[in-house]
Amino acid sequence: MLRTFISKSPPKFYTSDSFLLLMVLLLVSGICLAQDVIESPTSTVKGTAQIEIASSYESFKEGNEKSVGYTAGSLLFLYGVSDAVEIRFGMDFQQDGVRVNGRKPTSVESGYTPLQIGVGADLIKEKGIFPKISFIGDMFLPSTGGSDFKQDKLGFGLKAGFFHNLGKSHNAQLNYNLGADFGNDDLAYFYGITYLYNIGSIGGAYLELNGNLPDDFSPNHYISAAFYWTPTANIQFDTIVGRGINADQDFYLTGRLQIYIPNTKTKTTNQ
Numbered sequence: 001m002l003r004t005f006i007s008k009s010p011p012k013f014y015t016s017d018s019f020l021l022l023m024v025l026l027l028v029s030g031i032c033l034a035q036d037v038i039e040s041p042t043s044t045v046k047g048t049a050q051i052e053i054a055s056s057y058e059s060f061k062e063g064n065e066k067s068v069g070y071t072a073g074s075l076l077f078l079y080g081v082s083d084a085v086e087i088r089f090g091m092d093f094q095q096d097g098v099r100v101n102g103r104k105p106t107s108v109e110s111g112y113t114p115l116q117i118g119v120g121a122d123l124i125k126e127k128g129i130f131p132k133i134s135f136i137g138d139m140f141l142p143s144t145g146g147s148d149f150k151q152d153k154l155g156f157g158l159k160a161g162f163f164h165n166l167g168k169s170h171n172a173q174l175n176y177n178l179g180a181d182f183g184n185d186d187l188a189y190f191y192g193i194t195y196l197y198n199i200g201s202i203g204g205a206y207l208e209l210n211g212n213l214p215d216d217f218s219p220n221h222y223i224s225a226a227f228y229w230t231p232t233a234n235i236q237f238d239t240i241v242g243r244g245i246n247a248d249q250d251f252y253l254t255g256r257l258q259i260y261i262p263n264t265k266t267k268t269t270n271q
Contacts, residue, residue, distance in 0.1 A: 044080035047263030054256035090116035111146020155183030187215040220247040
């Protein structure tokens, strides 16, 4: 499941800034790469929902073998049960294979990944130099994925998120996460650091450094850059570019659409 840095309150749309940012997005959309793990520590507002739909391509190279993986469809649904707590549901459709000397894979693993169910909560508000702090906990249910990706045991993902607004106008943010994934006899620690800058009022860009430390394996580190565009207050497109630093990963390519569904209910009083 893609772990994302998401704008919970998308900026308003001003056409004067749109053309330049759109041209940049079009130029990089053909090579939108990512190893993207950061999530915003701001929970979805009560009664609102957010839907994220993404597709990705990843490749690793070792000798004359090239491992490729596709996430044909990634879905993450967020719903605010209060202004500080959200529930999360997600699932991917994934394909993995190995190319030798450029030939098509002789065997491909394909199917749905285990169902993700979780919760995100804001714990501490930002104050001065002290960051806003949130917690995200996810469970990955065994026997819910396809036969190639089914887990025997319950999986867990735990994450602490930290968030700083920067600048007098808060047009930049520093966001960093620490966490661990475990279950099915596997354990991996991970981190992510993101610097985000709003470009005009309809989008922005961010740079991310992240990595993981699997149990009994060497750590892997990645770097990526991204552009996001919000043509309306409720829609956001992400295009992300990155690759491995010390890892064998050539690149990880992702395009993502985020749809924000506001709470349209209004309270009325009896007359």
